Amino acid sequence: MNIKLPITAILATLLTACGSGANPTIQKIAGSKEAGAVIEIARMNGCLNCHRVTSSIIGPAWDLVSERYKNAPEAREFLINKVKKGGNGNWNSITGGAKMPPHEHMVSDEHIEKIVDFILSLKR
Numbered sequence: 001m002n003i004k005l006p007i008t009a010i011l012a013t014l015l016t017a018c019g020s021g022a023n024p025t026i027q028k029i030a031g032s033k034e035a036g037a038v039i040e041i042a043r044m045n046g047c048l049n050c051h052r053v054t055s056s057i058i059g060p061a062w063d064l065v066s067e068r069y070k071n072a073p074e075a076r077e078f079l080i081n082k083v084k085k086g087g088n089g090n091w092n093s094i095t096g097g098a099k100m101p102p103h104e105h106m107v108s109d110e111h112i113e114k115i116v117d118f119i120l121s122l123k124r
Contacts, residue, residue, distance in 0.1 A: 038118040045107045047115060050100075053122070058098055060091045066122035079116045083107070 042048055050058040069075035086102035088095065103112065 035118065038114050041111050042115055045103070045111055056094045058095060059100060060094045062119045063122045066119050069120065070123040075120060076116060079119065080112055083112045083116065
């Protein structure tokens with residue numbers, strides 16, 4: 001059984017819906033097997049209910065998060081903690097004050113780390 005096709009199809013659909021066609025960095029990432037796996041992890045864990053790669057829904061677009069933290073040496077730990085503990089205030093102009101719920105008891109540490117690493121890779 002080959003699962004490459006479904007993951008690639010899911011990734012292509014998600015990135016197309018996000019308006020990623022004009023972004024060469026996103027196109028490069030979209031072609032990677034690892035990105036497809038991370039997008040699937042994000043979908044399974046409900047992240048895509050509020051976030052997209054290149055467009056904001058309830059939460060900020062991941063490329064905006066990556067841009068904001070691309071030069072911050074502590075960004076990975078900060079974002080992992082933010083996903084685990086939740087919070088608000090950093091993106092109120094986009095979220096209108098909606099809080100990110102804590103995910104530490106719903107999403108494994110391994111999945112959180114993979115998603116955060118993917119987010120940070122978007123602008124590096």
